[in-house]
Amino acid sequence: MSILVNKDTKVIVQGFTGKEGTFHAEQCMAYGTKIVGGVTPGKGGQEHLGQPVFNTVSEAVAATGATVSMIFVPPAFVSDAVMEAADAGITLAVIITEGAPVKDMMFAKAYAVKKDMMTIGPNCPGIITADECKIGIMPGFIFKKGNVGLISKSGTLTYESANQVVKEGYGITTAVGIGGDPIIGLSYKQLLPMFEADPETHAIVMIGEIGGDLEIQAAAYIKEHITKPVVAFIAGQTAPAGKRMGHAGAIISGSAGTAQEKMAALEAAGVTVVVSPADIGKAIAKVMAAL
Amino acid sequence: MNIHEYQAKELFKKYNVPTVRGHIVFTPDEAVKAAQELGGSIWVVKAQIHAGGRGLGGGVKLARSTSEVRALAAEILGMTLVTHQTGPEGKLVQKVYIEEGADIKKEYYLGLLLDRALEMPIMMASTEGGMAIEDVAHNTPEKIIKVAIDPLTGFQPFHGRKLAFGLGLPVEEINTFIKFASALYKVYMDHDAEMIEINPLVKTGDGKFLALDAKMGFDNNALYRQDQVREMRDLSEEEPTEIEADKYGLSYIKLDGNVGCMVNGAGLAMGTMDTINYEGGKPANFLDVGGSASAETVAKGFDIILKDPNVKVIFVNIFGGIVRCDRVANGIIEATKITNVNVPIIVRLDGTNAIEAADILNNAGIANIVAATDLADGARKAVAAAKGE
Numbered sequence: 212m213s214i215l216v217n218k219d220t221k222v223i224v225q226g227f228t229g230k231e232g233t234f235h236a237e238q239c240m241a242y243g244t245k246i247v248g249g250v251t252p253g254k255g256g257q258e259h260l261g262q263p264v265f266n267t268v269s270e271a272v273a274a275t276g277a278t279v280s281m282i283f284v285p286p287a288f289v290s291d292a293v294m295e296a297a298d299a300g301i302t303l304a305v306i307i308t309e310g311a312p313v314k315d316m317m318f319a320k321a322y323a324v325k326k327d328m329m330t331i332g333p334n335c336p337g338i339i340t341a342d343e344c345k346i347g348i349m350p351g352f353i354f355k356k357g358n359v360g361l362i363s364k365s366g367t368l369t370y371e372s373a374n375q376v377v378k379e380g381y382g383i384t385t386a387v388g389i390g391g392d393p394i395i396g397l398s399y400k401q402l403l404p405m406f407e408a409d410p411e412t413h414a415i416v417m418i419g420e421i422g423g424d425l426e427i428q429a430a431a432y433i434k435e436h437i438t439k440p441v442v443a444f445i446a447g448q449t450a451p452a453g454k455r456m457g458h459a460g461a462i463i464s465g466s467a468g469t470a471q472e473k474m475a476a477l478e479a480a481g482v483t484v485v486v487s488p489a490d491i492g493k494a495i496a497k498v499m500a501a502l
Numbered sequence: 503m504n505i506h507e508y509q510a511k512e513l514f515k516k517y518n519v520p521t522v523r524g525h526i527v528f529t530p531d532e533a534v535k536a537a538q539e540l541g542g543s544i545w546v547v548k549a550q551i552h553a554g555g556r557g558l559g560g561g562v563k564l565a566r567s568t569s570e571v572r573a574l575a576a577e578i579l580g581m582t583l584v585t586h587q588t589g590p591e592g593k594l595v596q597k598v599y600i601e602e603g604a605d606i607k608k609e610y611y612l613g614l615l616l617d618r619a620l621e622m623p624i625m626m627a628s629t630e631g632g633m634a635i636e637d638v639a640h641n642t643p644e645k646i647i648k649v650a651i652d653p654l655t656g657f658q659p660f661h662g663r664k665l666a667f668g669l670g671l672p673v674e675e676i677n678t679f680i681k682f683a684s685a686l687y688k689v690y691m692d693h694d695a696e697m698i699e700i701n702p703l704v705k706t707g708d709g710k711f712l713a714l715d716a717k718m719g720f721d722n723n724a725l726y727r728q729d730q731v732r733e734m735r736d737l738s739e740e741e742p743t744e745i746e747a748d749k750y751g752l753s754y755i756k757l758d759g760n761v762g763c764m765v766n767g768a769g770l771a772m773g774t775m776d777t778i779n780y781e782g783g784k785p786a787n788f789l790d791v792g793g794s795a796s797a798e799t800v801a802k803g804f805d806i807i808l809k810d811p812n813v814k815v816i817f818v819n820i821f822g823g824i825v826r827c828d829r830v831a832n833g834i835i836e837a838t839k840i841t842n843v844n845v846p847i848i849v850r851l852d853g854t855n856a857i858e859a860a861d862i863l864n865n866a867g868i869a870n871i872v873a874a875t876d877l878a879d880g881a882r883k884a885v886a887a888a889k890g891e
Contacts, residue, residue, distance in 0.1 A: 286723060286726075287726065287727070310723045311723060312694055312721055312723045312724035312727075313616060313694070313696070313721045313723065313724070314653075314691065314694050314721065314724065315724075317616075317621055317622060317653055318653055318654075320621060321621070321652075321653065321654060348823075349823060350822075350823030350853060350854060352854070353823070353853070363769070364769060365767060365768065365769020365770065365772075365773075366767050366769065367765075367766055367767025367769060367770035367821045367823075368767065368769040368770050368773055370821050370823055370853065371770055371773070371821055371852075371877065374821070374852060374853070391768065391769065393616060393618050394616075394618065394621050418769065420769055420772060421772070422618075423618040423619070424618070424619055425618075428619070444773070446769050446770075446772035446773045446776060447772040447775075447776070448775075448776045448779065449757070449772075449775040449776050449778075449779045449785055450772055450775070450788070451755070451757065453587075454755050454788075456755065456768060456771070456772050456788055457753045457767075457768025457769075457771060457772075457788070457790045458768045458769070459721075459722070459723060460618070461768060461772070465636045466636065470776075486776070486780050487776065487777045487780040487781075487878065487881075488770075488773035488776065488777060488877065489777055489780075489876065489877040489878035489881065490878075
């Protein structure tokens with residue numbers, strides 16, 4: 212079991228024939244992901260990486276039965292691509308592109324919600340179900356199969372935590388990189404119940420960072436609804452206020468969105484909060500051993 | 503990206519958001535000329551820097567004659583203004599805005615920003631004009647009226663009515679206020695703004711609303727389509743090292759510790775700073791070298807970190823995913839040939855081909871490179887080196 216995606220998930224790629232799209236689609240296919248085609252307007256009818264190219268997402272969905280789209284188009288075209296996917300009946304769009312304007316995402320997400328399409332990202336590494344399906348840019352080999360679910364705003368911290376979990380002798384069910392932009396798709400609050408319901412997932416790692424209040428919302432949700440152990444790390448305890456730390460959303464505004472307030476809220480919700488990211492693996496080993 | 507008050511007011515004027523007339527000047531002579539052209543008998547001389555709290559810091563002053571305008575402009579131009587937002591080092595004032603006086607009857611606050619939880623802009627108004635809105639929110643939150651504006655409806659008169667009645671405005675002033683707020687929403691949306699703050703918004707003796715101050719910030723991801731805003735960027739208001747880093751695709755922020763950090767990925771970069779802190783050290787910077795971590799970017803990263811004389815050690819923390827660690831290791835060795843690094847370099851490479859990478863580093867025979875086995879080990883070694891151990 213897993214959440215959202217598995218070995219049978221049919222995936223198309225928007226921005227299929229571009230440099231990034233090509234490289235990562237190839238990597239995903241090598242991992243075992245069922246990439247059934249792609250979309251590049253004007254290149255419909257061609258073949259790329261052994262799969263058909265379509266002019267529109269609607270045509271791609273009709274011909275392949277794909278339910279998930281992996282989006283690699285340049286930032287200026289992201290909202291258009293997301294809305295096209297939603298319009299075509301895609302149920303999950305994984306938006307890898309970094310640098311999409313916030314206003315565009317505001318409109319695109321509102322439309323996606325209206326069309327019942329889930330989104331992951333933008334500016335994220337994507338989603339991976341270990342040994343089954345990788346939709347994104349993460350190095351697949353780190354994610355050995357196991358019983359730990361992972362939700363993270365940061366790409367490299369996702370790899371770091373998965374690696375630590377594996378070194379402790381455990382593994383991953385599904386890992387979701389939700390991205391660190393001000394407006395993102397699926398967040399902790401939507402993903403936590405999916406892991407709670409997944410029988411294969413026994414514990415959850417949650418990586419947050421400064422800025423916004425998604426981690427605070429997650430803490431409230433965990434307190435009420437999550438029975439599985441959660442280990443959390445919040446990046447940016449040493450970040451100065453008012454400075455954007457790489458991710459567009461990683462900024463302490465005034466005194467809101469600090470790592471300290473998020474850590475306190477999670478601790479109050481019964482989460483094992485580690486101060487150093489080097490301790491994520493050990494903390495998981497401890498909660499798993501206690502199960 | 504942020505802009506100056508006078509620039510924000512230029513954008514306001516184009517959208518018929520009423521402001522006070524004024525001119526930007528660089529010398530006391532120009533200040534006098536500006537005052538004469540504006541006419542009247544009272545002027546305000548305002549320091550233009552990218553920070554709030556200018557009035558309290560002595561950067562905003564009232565003049566009642568053109569000779570006073572000259573004296574105040576001479577005093578403020580070239581001063582280092584310290585406010586609660588500039589940090590103790592302050593900011594050099596290089597230009598002042600000369601504005602005509604306004605007949606102020608009452609001061610309000612009006613702001614627009616993205617509400618990340620609601621995923622739409624919210625407009626906030628308060629009767630507590632002239633005060634820091636964070637303080638008002640903390641002490642008297644009931645005095646802030648907020649309306650969320652769904653981008654699908656845009657700003658509607660009912661949004662304006664909610665704010666206006668909430669502020670207790672008399673009925674005859676409601677429409678003037680709605681017109682003001684509606685135009686402001688358009689300024690916000692059309693320019694991909696991240697926030698607009700008017701503090702104070704003033705009501706004049708004849709019942710007009712004027713933006714007496716103006717602060718605007720923009721979404722950097724949208725600057726590519728905002729030519730006019732991009733041209734307003736004032737590089738002298740930004741950290742020179744951060745600008746230089748940006749040119750090479752590096753994201754750098756200077757901090758006040760002595761352990762330099764070079765990391766791939768923003769989250770891991772913050773996590774590395776936190777680990778250094780946890781191990782008893784203090785990070786000197788945030789630096790995300792991005793995905794490739796090539797010899798050129800690593801060399802540039804070393805250059806930028808070493809511009810800070812406090813740096814006693816550099817901790818390179820790379821999680822190699824699609825980029826193989828052995829290639830990164832060779833890149834680091836190459837980088838030390840491009841840039842002379844005279845402090846210890848602790849290198850932690852993990853991920854694809856990490857063992858080969860450690861061998862490459864250990865066999866390179868570079869005295870100041872020390873390989874670390876994992877994040878905690880690297881942070882400990884870096885902190886120890888910074889303490890001279």
